[in-house]
Amino acid sequence: MKIELKKFGQLLISRPAGKEAWLVAKAYTLSELDDLEKIEVDFNDVLVLTPSWADEFLTPLLATYPKRVSFLPSTNQTVNNSLDIINR
Amino acid sequence: MIERQINKKNNISDIEQWAINGDKKYSKDEYYCPTRDIFQARLSGFLEELRKKLTDDNRAFLLTAIVGEIGNNSFDHNLGKWLDVPGVCFDWDPDNYLIILADRGQGVLTTIKKVRPTTNTNQKALQTAFTETLSGRSPERRGNGLKFVRQVAQANSIEISFHSGDALCFINNNEFTIKLTTKKVPGTLAIIKF
Numbered sequence: 001m002k003i004e005l006k007k008f009g010q011l012l013i014s015r016p017a018g019k020e021a022w023l024v025a026k027a028y029t030l031s032e033l034d035d036l037e038k039i040e041v042d043f044n045d046v047l048v049l050t051p052s053w054a055d056e057f058l059t060p061l062l063a064t065y066p067k068r069v070s071f072l073p074s075t076n077q078t079v080n081n082s083l084d085i086i087n088r
Numbered sequence: 089m090i091e092r093q094i095n096k097k098n099n100i101s102d103i104e105q106w107a108i109n110g111d112k113k114y115s116k117d118e119y120y121c122p123t124r125d126i127f128q129a130r131l132s133g134f135l136e137e138l139r140k141k142l143t144d145d146n147r148a149f150l151l152t153a154i155v156g157e158i159g160n161n162s163f164d165h166n167l168g169k170w171l172d173v174p175g176v177c178f179d180w181d182p183d184n185y186l187i188i189l190a191d192r193g194q195g196v197l198t199t200i201k202k203v204r205p206t207t208n209t210n211q212k213a214l215q216t217a218f219t220e221t222l223s224g225r226s227p228e229r230r231g232n233g234l235k236f237v238r239q240v241a242q243a244n245s246i247e248i249s250f251h252s253g254d255a256l257c258f259i260n261n262n263e264f265t266i267k268l269t270t271k272k273v274p275g276t277l278a279i280i281k282f
Contacts, residue, residue, distance in 0.1 A: 011128075011131070011132060011135065011152070011156075013128070013131065013152075013153070013156035013157075013160065014124065014128065014156070014160045014163075015160065015164055016124070017128075047135065047149055047152075048135065048149045048152045048153050048156065049153070050153050050156050050157050050160075050233070050236070051157070051232040051233060051235075051236045052156075052157060052160060052164075052232075052233055055232065076146065076149060077146045077149065077150055077240075078146075078149045078150055078152075078153040081150075081153075081236060081239065081240055082153075082236065085232050085235060085236045085239065086232060
């Protein structure tokens with residue numbers, strides 16, 4: 001399954017927005033996931049990602065589906081800096 | 089054009105005054121964001137204008153991320169605990185490449201002290217906030233926002249003066265210094281030069 005983050009908005013900035021996105025994704029997107037199916041996170045067309053939004057969405061995603069989540073490469077520096085800081 | 093330049097310059101100075109004394113005469117509707125929704129909407133407009141101003145989209149995105157982290161921090165840590173006026177003041181002066189954000193919240197020392205009671209000065213609180221993953225919102229695991237701000241600013245020649253209490257954190261390229269200042273800001277005040 002590919003999760004396109006642009007579907008949650010192009011400015012992924014605040015914690016409440018990240019938390020809301022995670023709850024919606026769990027209810028409507030991840031509920032369709034097959035057992036052991038891998039998840040690819042696509043950052044294409046996201047303009048701004050912050051660690052706050054990422055921490056509310058990507059941190060629980062990684063914790064809920066260990067070893068099944070991969071991040072597709074991005075040239076957006078806010079994406080790469082945010083991933084770098086939440087992975088520390 | 090000249091009138092706009094003067095207005096923007098006055099706004100920056102008024103927001104600094106508001107951060108220090110909270111006087112309502114300094115918080116104009118054009119930059120005062122009483123709620124997070126209003127701040128988000130203005131941040132979105134800010135990015136559009138910034139992309140027109142700068143040739144490098146990635147720089148515009150990084151600056152928006154910095155402003156978003158600092159502004160949202162004000163709401164994350166002060167909801168229900170504002171000193172007097174809720175929300176943030178946020179404006180920018182495109183001609184002088186300046187951005188300003190301020191809140192009348194409880195300040196960084198109060199929030200850090202909640203999870204590390206031994207922290208007893210504003211300087212130590214800023215040091216922790218900008219260098220350690222530790223958040224005042226215990227037991228939640230968070231506290232990366234200002235580390236991100238420091239990292240991005242230092243890697244991209246963005247200068248930040250961040251005030252809280254009687255302390256000032258100055259970030260620019262390889263410089264990261266925290267010192268006492270005569271400017272007393274009960275909440276927070278951030279001045280960004282890019």
